Amino acid sequence: MYFERLALLNWRNIEDTELTFGKRFNVFWGGNAQGKSNLLEAIFFLGRGFSPRGNRNEDFIRWGKTQAYLGATIRDGELFFKKEVKIGLEARDWRLDNRKEKKRDCVVGYFPDDLEIISGNPFKRRQFLDEAISFISPTYRLLLKTYGDILQQRNCLLKQPLNRELLDVYTEKIAEVGSRIVKARLKYLALLSPFFEKYRERIEDKASKVILRYRTSGYAVNGEIEIGDALFKALGDALPLDRERGFTSCGPHRDDLEFIRENRNLRSFASWGEQKTLALALRLAEASVIKSTKGYGVVILLDDVFSDLDEERRRFLLRDVFREEQVFITTTELQWKKLLPEEETRSFYLERGRVIKDA
Numbered sequence: 545m546y547f548e549r550l551a552l553l554n555w556r557n558i559e560d561t562e563l564t565f566g567k568r569f570n571v572f573w574g575g576n577a578q579g580k581s582n583l584l585e586a587i588f589f590l591g592r593g594f595s596p597r598g599n600r601n602e603d604f605i606r607w608g609k610t611q612a613y614l615g616a617t618i619r620d621g622e623l624f625f626k627k628e629v630k631i632g633l634e635a636r637d638w639r640l641d642n643r644k645e646k647k648r649d650c651v652v653g654y655f656p657d658d659l660e661i662i663s664g665n666p667f668k669r670r671q672f673l674d675e676a677i678s679f680i681s682p683t684y685r686l687l688l689k690t691y692g693d694i695l696q697q698r699n700c701l702l703k704q705p706l707n708r709e710l711l712d713v714y715t716e717k718i719a720e721v722g723s724r725i726v727k728a729r730l731k732y733l734a735l736l737s738p739f740f741e742k743y744r745e746r747i748e749d750k751a752s753k754v755i756l757r758y759r760t761s762g763y764a765v766n767g768e769i770e771i772g773d774a775l776f777k778a779l780g781d782a783l784p785l786d787r788e789r790g791f792t793s794c795g796p797h798r799d800d801l802e803f804i805r806e807n808r809n810l811r812s813f814a815s816w817g818e819q820k821t822l823a824l825a826l827r828l829a830e831a832s833v834i835k836s837t838k839g840y841g842v843v844i845l846l847d848d849v850f851s852d853l854d855e856e857r858r859r860f861l862l863r864d865v866f867r868e869e870q871v872f873i874t875t876t877e878l879q880w881k882k883l884l885p886e887e888e889t890r891s892f893y894l895e896r897g898r899v900i901k902d903a
């Protein structure tokens with residue numbers, strides 16, 4: 545699958561632009577704050593249906609305007625389709641070949657905000673897991689929705705005078721649906737971890753491994769007791785405190801993913817450089833899981849990755865990792881461009897939201 549054309553109107557600082565991309569490497573370059581990441585974000589938004597940089601319509605729309613438009617022609621083997629979205633201040637209108645439909649495509653992006661997956665609060669890591677799993681398993685998305693609804697109802701009940709019978713029904717439901725979420729996350733981590741370690745090894749300076757460890761919020765997942773039973777018991781034990789606080793304190797909505805090196809949680813110890821390479825390894829692993837489970841290619845977006853990598857690592861990414869995918873790269877300097885195959889590379893120079901050179 546690859547993006548053949550992209551049209552943008554009033555998307556962030558980009559006024560009105562139409563671009564034709566190459567099947568392999570597409571480089572957006574220029575000075576700081578010219579619109580490179582905005583362009584990359586537009587591709588991600590069209591591909592996946594949400595932005596990695598926020599969710600407010602008014603932020604996507606060019607300041608002073610009331611509507612933005614993105615449209616792309618996407619090729620998939622012999623097929624091609626047109627995907628569009630109009631973003632108003634209040635609503636989004638998705639179209640697929642002129643039909644009202646929203647489709648999720650195989651786009652994986654590394655953006656600088658991804659550092660928060662390593663060092664930010666647990667919500668960021670749960671969000672990473674949930675988005676990645678939902679993409680390969682649409683039923684997981686439904687499961688999350690169901691869980692969210694039950695949780696909300698249980699939290700309401702916790703705040704009301706005790707209705708033990710009804711509360712027990714919701715506790716059972718939380719344990720049942722919650723355990724399915726936890727199992728899906730553990731299964732996903734088992735798929736992700738070997739890829740993550742493979743990429744980490746190649747793009748980090750450190751030899752010591754990083755283990756991805758799922759941390760539950762007060763219930764066991766050690767195989768000795770069924771996860772649903774363990775969660776049910778933990779929910780029961782926490783009930784007096786949960787009623788005092790008015791919310792459910794254990795379950796997948798409170799769990800975390802830990803990055804452990806030499807018994808230390810990197811959330812508190814990773815340097816900025818480590819956070820960056822680990823987050824990059826994680827996104828590359830996410831793409832590899834999609835390829836291995838779905839069996840088809842992924843469009844890769846890399847926002848400001850190359851400036852901090854040495855030549856060996858750049859070469860590894862460009863030659864060993866991305867052998868056939870369409871790759872979009874943003875950069876402020878082009879010294880490393882010689883590593884890209886000239887005949888398979890297109891460059892787009894950006895200045896104040898306008899693409900002024902298409903080499």
Ligand SMILES: Nc1ncnc2c1ncn2[C@@H]1O[C@H](COP(=O)(O)OP(=O)(O)OP(=O)(O)O)[C@@H](O)[C@H]1O
Pocket residue numbers: 555556557558575576577578579580581582583602603604605606607848874876
């Ligand atoms: N809704 C909007 N309307 C107009 N301009 C916007 C909007 N949202 C963001 N911008 C501006 O777009 C500009 C370009 O942002 P972008 O993140 O694409 O920069 P960049 O070229 O990737 O720069 P860097 O190399 O520094 O990351 C910024 O100055 C930002 O303030």
